[in-house]
Amino acid sequence: MHEGAPMNHSILLKIKNIKKRYGAKEALKGVSLDIYKGEILGLLGVNGAGKTTLSSIIATLHPPTEGDVEFNGASIYKDVADYRYQIGYCPQRPNLNPELTLEQNLRLSGSYYGMADEHINNRLTHLVTQFGLRQYLHQKANVLSGGYKQRFMIARALMHNPQLVILDEPTVGLDPHIRRQLWQQIRELKQLGVTVILTTHYLDEAEQLSDRVCVLDDGLIKLIDTPDKLKADFKMKNLEDVFIALMSENTSATE
Amino acid sequence: MNVSIFRFTDILCKLTKTHFYIARQQLLDKAINIYIWAFCSLFVMGYVMQSFGLATDYGCFQLATVIGTIGLFEVYGNCFRCIADIEGDQHINYLLTVPASPAVVWWSMICSYTLIGLILSALMLPLGKLLMWNSFSLTAISWVKFSIILILANIFYGVFTIAVTAHVGAMSKMENVWSRFIFPLWFMGGYLFSWESIYSLSRPLAYTLLCNPILFVMEGMRESLLGHQDCLPWGICCAVLCGFIVACWVYGKYKMQRLLDFV
Numbered sequence: 001m002h003e004g005a006p007m008n009h010s011i012l013l014k015i016k017n018i019k020k021r022y023g024a025k026e027a028l029k030g031v032s033l034d035i036y037k038g039e040i041l042g043l044l045g046v047n048g049a050g051k052t053t054l055s056s057i058i059a060t061l062h063p064p065t066e067g068d069v070e071f072n073g074a075s076i077y078k079d080v081a082d083y084r085y086q087i088g089y090c091p092q093r094p095n096l097n098p099e100l101t102l103e104q105n106l107r108l109s110g111s112y113y114g115m116a117d118e119h120i121n122n123r124l125t126h127l128v129t130q131f132g133l134r135q136y137l138h139q140k141a142n143v144l145s146g147g148y149k150q151r152f153m154i155a156r157a158l159m160h161n162p163q164l165v166i167l168d169e170p171t172v173g174l175d176p177h178i179r180r181q182l183w184q185q186i187r188e189l190k191q192l193g194v195t196v197i198l199t200t201h202y203l204d205e206a207e208q209l210s211d212r213v214c215v216l217d218d219g220l221i222k223l224i225d226t227p228d229k230l231k232a233d234f235k236m237k238n239l240e241d242v243f244i245a246l247m248s249e250n251t252s253a254t255e
Numbered sequence: 256m257n258v259s260i261f262r263f264t265d266i267l268c269k270l271t272k273t274h275f276y277i278a279r280q281q282l283l284d285k286a287i288n289i290y291i292w293a294f295c296s297l298f299v300m301g302y303v304m305q306s307f308g309l310a311t312d313y314g315c316f317q318l319a320t321v322i323g324t325i326g327l328f329e330v331y332g333n334c335f336r337c338i339a340d341i342e343g344d345q346h347i348n349y350l351l352t353v354p355a356s357p358a359v360v361w362w363s364m365i366c367s368y369t370l371i372g373l374i375l376s377a378l379m380l381p382l383g384k385l386l387m388w389n390s391f392s393l394t395a396i397s398w399v400k401f402s403i404i405l406i407l408a409n410i411f412y413g414v415f416t417i418a419v420t421a422h423v424g425a426m427s428k429m430e431n432v433w434s435r436f437i438f439p440l441w442f443m444g445g446y447l448f449s450w451e452s453i454y455s456l457s458r459p460l461a462y463t464l465l466c467n468p469i470l471f472v473m474e475g476m477r478e479s480l481l482g483h484q485d486c487l488p489w490g491i492c493c494a495v496l497c498g499f500i501v502a503c504w505v506y507g508k509y510k511m512q513r514l515l516d517f518v
Contacts, residue, residue, distance in 0.1 A: 097344075
């Protein structure tokens with residue numbers, strides 16, 4: 001079991017020695033990690049550490065150069081389509097269809113996942129209420145502010161009730177009060193038993209939301225544990241101080 | 256396996272419907288543009304150029320080629336929209352994570368391009384009849400052959416769009432689409448001449464032109480629409496077009512994989 005693994009939780013996703021190369025650059029250099037059912041795992045790291053690459057591989061947007069990802073014990077690459085029914089992916093950059101209204105975007109998303117019309121209606125009503133989106137339903141994506149686009153993106157990722165949600169920097173550029181609202185919505189996902197992989201730059205966000213945090217550095221896992229354990233080990237008051245201490249260690253080692 | 260095919264077909268239909276729904280919003284504009292282009296082309300070639308010694312039935316000859324090339328002129332716009340999305344909104348990244356094979360996503364786009372191409376091409380028949388009137392006989396049309404070659408031509412243009420998009424890959428290289436692909440294929444593809452006329456002029460050139468898929472669209476279109484007997488055989492035109500569709504698909508899929516790095 002990994003450090004800080006929640007007791008009595010079974011492994012949902014097993015990442016096995018994932019490597020990703022873009023030409024000569026190695027973005028991931030062999031990442032292995034277990035993600036447990038129902039947990040929120042915070043993926044942290046500086047720019048270029050490999051967070052987005054790892055989440056896009058887990059979301060099956062990009063293939064790894066080497067390694068495997070197992071979902072409930074089976075390789076996701078045996079039946080990618082089947083795995084995709086179980087996951088919801090909210091990338092860092094909103095990619096709603098700008099030619100369609102937001103309602104059409106959500107409805108189509110549900111239909112791609114084989115949901116019946118009645119189920120789509122119910123789910124749409126629920127998500128629109130949960131994320132406060134009703135007044136924007138009939139507008140197109142390009143008229144929305146960043147915060148609302150992001151909420152629609154998360155709503156779209158949740159349309160088909162996935163077991164695993166991958167949120168790649170969902171609160172970047174959002175106002176503080178909207179960030180807090182999104183935090184609450186992420187907590188609610190956990191209460192519903194959904195597993196969340198949360199990629200973030202904000203250490204307060206990771207500390208508030210994550211059951212465990214995984215710090216990536218230069219394509220490798222630097223450490224992984226619960227925020228409390230990390231704070232205790234480093235004798236720091238908050239995760240931000242732990243992170244700075246870690247990165248300073250790195251700089252000293254390089255020098 | 257059967258479940259996957261059923262699911263993929265369902266997603267293919269839904270994606271095609273969505274692409275078509277979006278493209279349909281511009282259908283009127285496209286139809287007006289094509290009517291203007293076709294009117295100018297047919298009027299000049301069918302009436303004006305006869306004063307300079309052009310054959311009296313050259314207008315009909317042009318009508319067949321205009322119908323055959325409407326889909327080709329859609330390639331630039333479709334390619335532009337694809338690259339704009341790849342470099343801008345990146346909605347394609349979402350589509351590549353829906354529970355289907357990437358081939359389903361590409362074929363949904365191809366189906367939508369084909370449908371739009373077919374509608375625009377079909378709209379040319381009434382205009383052609385109005386302009387050419389007595390010299391264009393609807394009874395000379397072999398409707399089955401015409402439908403088949405039109406469908407194959409527009410599928411080819413759809414697949415060709417994906418291949419060209421993947422080959423070009425960036426907005427900064429968009430001008431290459433017209434000057435390196437569309438214009439030479441169109442102009443050397445029998446838009447103004449038949450293959451037989453080139454054959455009598457220069458055999459090596461005629462054989463070289465057989466590498467151009469548009470030539471087979473034009474020749475097949477002329478035989479089915481005008482009943483010309485001096486064209487390349489219609490069956491061969493269809494078979495060769497099928498070959499070009501497969502070749503463009505294999506190339507387009509390979510280049511798209513390299514461009515977008517999808518699973």
